Amino acid sequence: MQLLVNYEETAAIILFCIGFSTMMLHKNLIKKIIGMDMMDAAIFLFLASQGYIEGRKAPIVAGGVQSVEAYINPIPAGLVLTGIVVSVSVTALMLALAVRLYYRYHTLNLDEIIALAGKEEV
Amino acid sequence: MLFVQNFPFMTILLTLICAVVTSVLSGRNARRLTIMMLSVVTVMTAAVMVYTLSTGDSYVYMMGHFPAPWGNEIRVGVLETTMMMVFCVVILFSFLGGMLPSIREIERSKYNIYCILVDLLFLALQALVYTNDLFTAYVFIEINTLAAAGLVMMRQKGRNLVAGVRYMIMNLLGSSLFLFGIVLLYSITGHLLMENIRESVAVLVETGEYKVPLTIVVALITVGLALKSALYPFEKWLPGAYSNATPSVAAMLSSLVSKGYIFLLIKVYVRVIGFDVICSMGVLDVLFIFGLMGMIMGSVSAVRAKTTRMMVAYSSVAQIGYIFTALGLRSEIGIVCALWHMAAHAATKSMLFISCAEMDDACGGTHLRKNLRGAFYHSPLLALAFSLGAINLTGIPLLSVFMTKVTLVQAAIDVGGRHMGLVLGTVAISTLLNAVYFLGTAVNLFTPTKEGDEVLPPTVRKNRYTVVGLIGLIALNLVMGVLSQPILTALAEGLTRFA
Numbered sequence: 001m002q003l004l005v006n007y008e009e010t011a012a013i014i015l016f017c018i019g020f021s022t023m024m025l026h027k028n029l030i031k032k033i034i035g036m037d038m039m040d041a042a043i044f045l046f047l048a049s050q051g052y053i054e055g056r057k058a059p060i061v062a063g064g065v066q067s068v069e070a071y072i073n074p075i076p077a078g079l080v081l082t083g084i085v086v087s088v089s090v091t092a093l094m095l096a097l098a099v100r101l102y103y104r105y106h107t108l109n110l111d112e113i114i115a116l117a118g119k120e121e122v
Numbered sequence: 123m124l125f126v127q128n129f130p131f132m133t134i135l136l137t138l139i140c141a142v143v144t145s146v147l148s149g150r151n152a153r154r155l156t157i158m159m160l161s162v163v164t165v166m167t168a169a170v171m172v173y174t175l176s177t178g179d180s181y182v183y184m185m186g187h188f189p190a191p192w193g194n195e196i197r198v199g200v201l202e203t204t205m206m207m208v209f210c211v212v213i214l215f216s217f218l219g220g221m222l223p224s225i226r227e228i229e230r231s232k233y234n235i236y237c238i239l240v241d242l243l244f245l246a247l248q249a250l251v252y253t254n255d256l257f258t259a260y261v262f263i264e265i266n267t268l269a270a271a272g273l274v275m276m277r278q279k280g281r282n283l284v285a286g287v288r289y290m291i292m293n294l295l296g297s298s299l300f301l302f303g304i305v306l307l308y309s310i311t312g313h314l315l316m317e318n319i320r321e322s323v324a325v326l327v328e329t330g331e332y333k334v335p336l337t338i339v340v341a342l343i344t345v346g347l348a349l350k351s352a353l354y355p356f357e358k359w360l361p362g363a364y365s366n367a368t369p370s371v372a373a374m375l376s377s378l379v380s381k382g383y384i385f386l387l388i389k390v391y392v393r394v395i396g397f398d399v400i401c402s403m404g405v406l407d408v409l410f411i412f413g414l415m416g417m418i419m420g421s422v423s424a425v426r427a428k429t430t431r432m433m434v435a436y437s438s439v440a441q442i443g444y445i446f447t448a449l450g451l452r453s454e455i456g457i458v459c460a461l462w463h464m465a466a467h468a469a470t471k472s473m474l475f476i477s478c479a480e481m482d483d484a485c486g487g488t489h490l491r492k493n494l495r496g497a498f499y500h501s502p503l504l505a506l507a508f509s510l511g512a513i514n515l516t517g518i519p520l521l522s523v524f525m526t527k528v529t530l531v532q533a534a535i536d537v538g539g540r541h542m543g544l545v546l547g548t549v550a551i552s553t554l555l556n557a558v559y560f561l562g563t564a565v566n567l568f569t570p571t572k573e574g575d576e577v578l579p580p581t582v583r584k585n586r587y588t589v590v591g592l593i594g595l596i597a598l599n600l601v602m603g604v605l606s607q608p609i610l611t612a613l614a615e616g617l618t619r620f621a
Binding site for chain 1: 260261267271279286295298306308
């Protein structure tokens with residue numbers, strides 16, 4: 001029952017596991033990158049759900065500062081924003097690498113790429 | 123506050139500014155600026171180390187105008203400054219020692235990018251060592267990963283791109299597990315600052331609440347950082363990355379990047395969760411077993427390696443195994459041994475990578491171990507540096523790694539039981555295997571070539587940067603061997619104040 005009450009956290013953990021297995025099991029580079037992004041998104045969902053407090057509003061000051069009790073916890077939101085910046089940078093680099101490898105080896109299958117690169121001279 | 127106490131903050135800032143300025147400089151000026159920055163940071167770190175050693179105390183430094191947890195802070199003590207000092211000297215001499223190959227192998231128009239990545243790697247390393255906040259640690263772990271992957275791919279060859287992708291995939295997996303670990307820890311303690319988490323964890327342990335989530339947190343952080351530091355069996359990405367990168371990059375990756383992650387892991391164990399709590403979880407037993415396996419399997423792969431650089435790369439797997447075995451012994455002396463071996467291995471492995479890559483070039487661009495026969499007679503400094511590293515990692519007395527083996531065995535005897543037998547047996551087998559591949563190669567360097575042997579002409583000329591870099595690394599290794607006891611004592615004292 002606890003899993004249903006904390007449904008956001010449950011969904012985040014399921015998403016993380018799907019992302020993890022996608023990244024580990026698929027040989028296609030693009031699928032691996034999707035898996036990596038799913039893992040990051042799952043962690044951000046988990047973190048964002050920690051900061052949310054039922055019945056309170058976003059910590060944006062409008063019409064004067066109210067009591068602390070009026071707002072949700074802003075720290076997880078700040079952390080998620082930082083995490084998204086890091087995640088986007090990593091995804092951009094991985095996609096650029098995938099394009100580079102595709103032009104060079106004409107495949108996105110990592111096993112085939114490793115085999116082809118192994119035949120090149122040191 | 124004394125002026126010297128500002129130095130850790132100033133070195134971080136200086137490195138960051140240097141990375142930004144380097145982006146608009148030519149390759150030659152970028153190189154000069156990076157050498158200057160590394161030298162200045164080394165001197166400033168030496169000053170902070172002397173200060174912390176003389177006072178024996180640690181201090182917390184507020185970054186900016188807001189106190190933590192609203193702002194950010196770093197923590198500076200004996201342990202941090204001693205490790206950082208070794209890292210500074212190693213990165214400076216690795217950069218110098220492998221400068222000529224890097225100029226030769228990296229496109230001229232991209233040389234300043236290489237310098238930016240070195241600066242960012244160094245910045246991330248400093249932040250990982252000094253930070254007092256777990257989320258800051260995550261951010262700099264990612265910066266470290268991106269910079270290291272970029273450095274692996276600087277040669278622009280197919281093998282380097284593939285090594286870079288494999289490095290990225292395994293390391294990003296590790297980063298995600300680490301991030302999930304700290305997010306879970308935040309959800310059960312409500313803090314990201316190390317001291318605050320420590321207090322909350324102590325309360326949780328006392329009340330018995332969140333026992334399972336806390337174990338999951340420790341497991342996630344441990345597996346994440348073990349993946350990133352190439353603990354066996356997560357080492358598949360390592361040989362390709364280390365053996366295909368330029369010599370300076372291989373030296374930096376093997377000596378510094380993996381050590382930064384292990385230092386962070388020790389920080390999490392000792393400062394964040396508490397070592398007593400960690401010992402009660404059984405995670406250390408897993409590390410102990412994998413560490414022992416790494417000591418043997420890394421050495422077996424090194425024996426089978428045909429190229430010198432692959433052999434040195436696989437030997438890193440064995441040496442990482444020593445560090446995790448020491449950690450897995452669940453004792454204070456085990457942690458001191460792990461810290462000592464991080465420093466000893468950093469100093470030795472950088473020297474081995476620089477010397478073996480240069481020796482390959484001096485022997486006609488060969489990559490095979492057997493073709494290095496008689497290298498001493500035309501490249502004496504390179505052969506001497508390689509031999510010093512080789513006999514050091516084999517565990518010859520008066521050198522630094524010998525002290526690792528003595529301390530590891532001493533820690534195992536203190537623990538007793540099955541641990542003692544396993545460590546003694548594995549250290550003996552590993553030392554024997556080390557002797558087979560390292561001493562075998564070193565003896566080959568001093569064996570004159572026979573008449574009729576094909577001797578290839580050197581592909582590169584000798585250069586003063588390699589001489590300066592190697593002499594610096596040889597001196598560091600000798601100093602660490604001679605001063606091993608005082609450094610071990612300083613590390614032990616630093617550890618008592620670390621918690």
